Amino acid sequence: MARTYLKKAPRTAQTDATETQGIVRGILTEIREGGDAKAQEYADKFDNYSGPTLLTQDDIDAASVKVSQKLKDDIQFAHDNVRRFAEAQKASSSDFEMEIQPGLIAGQRIIPVNAAGCYAPGGRYSHVASAMMTVTTASVAGVQHITACSPPQGEEGVSPAIIYAANLCGAHKILSMGGVQGVAAMTYGLFGLPKADIIVGPGNQFVAEAKRQLFGQVGIDMIAGPTDSLILADGNADAEIVAVDLVSQAEHGYNSPVWLVTDSTDLAQKVMTRVPELIEDLPGLNRDNAFAAWRDYAEVIVCADREEMAACSDEYAPEHLTVQAADLDWWLNRLTCYGSLFLGEETTVSYGDKASGTNHVLPTSGSARYTGGLSVHKYMKTVTWQRATRDGAKRVAEATARISRLEGMEGHARAADVRLHKYFPTENFDLSAQD
């Protein structure tokens, strides 16, 4: 059976991409030339902020006072979970050395980058959890210079809870600046910051595009733009919970796609009836975001069976993937493209977003085809080293000389020749590529 679209989206993540690219290119060029003053000008233009860019200890202390103890406890709880998961990830890969051939020793070292720039979004909501997700993983990775950066909320500056969380999780500097100008400031080393080796963190289409354009000059974790979510549900799923979960992620923004993939037309219709009612019941900004996201980006797809559902999901490669269907182990083994997977009704994307410990900075717009989400590994370089005894490298030198000559790379060949002649002056070697 062909897939049936009960609801097809008129817009996708690619809509307006060209316009966004042009806007971001222009801002980056101006800031590269105009430095601190130009970045500050954009902060003023987009976020109505002309206050101090780098927070002092007094600013951090003042923010801490504004955060309730109840919220501090929850931030600590979530931070502990994210940290413990990140520590286990770090332990899952390690340095090693081995004797590849007798006398030829090679090894791997895993070295953290020196400076990371961690973006926590703040345009529509105060993304406290993003500060935790990015700064905690950088800290566990062992990054020496961690800058947290978030947009100011007008002249009030960065949300106190974001400042509190970034500081708790290990940020060394906190930059009150958002969007392209925030990413540029960390990349170019403006305001006295160390130039970032990697920029991580989620953001809207402008932030994601700035990271994409700067990649190469600076490392990036991935494209983590507007949130997207897909739910795989069979006929036994609870339509109310499916609908609530779809709406929970559509509230991110007007351009946050949510997709339902099911083998039950009955479930699909119940969910499609319920979602608009749930959206209507949200508070103002959330309602406007979810309303537009559902109207313009959402899709409801009916498939023949679970195999077709899984294939459909892998094509979409969603950032968040939820399964509310029988036989969760089958889905776990079958699905291959997602940022983070939520198995069963008992868990939900919101848990991962805020507090369960897996990272919420995840690949969007199909980039889960080739990458996972933020982890300590994104900050860590897997590098190699080698050393050899003279005898241990003898065979390697001969092979190197001949392969190099076959390739036409005489200079490479001579680096091997010179060693063979120095270390084994009495021996004759056939170092030509021909028989």
Ligand SMILES: NC(=O)C1=CN([C@@H]2O[C@H](COP(=O)(O)OP(=O)(O)OC[C@H]3O[C@@H](n4cnc5c(N)ncnc54)[C@H](O)[C@@H]3O)[C@@H](O)[C@H]2O)C=CC1
């Ligand atoms: N993929 C992931 O892991 C996650 C993604 N997100 C996404 O992050 C995003 C957050 O977006 P926002 O609330 O907007 O906060 P944001 O911090 O990403 O963006 C705010 C900034 O956008 C810039 N901006 C606004 N309008 C602009 C324009 N016309 N031209 C150039 N720059 C402009 C301003 O400089 C402002 O500081 C959402 O799309 C959400 O879905 C959030 C959390 C996780």
Ligand SMILES: O=C(O)[C@@H](O)CS(=O)(=O)O
């Ligand atoms: O894209 C995401 O991971 C977001 O859903 C995370 S949060 O809800 O903004 O914390």
Ligand SMILES: [Zn+2]
């Ligand atoms: Zn979310």
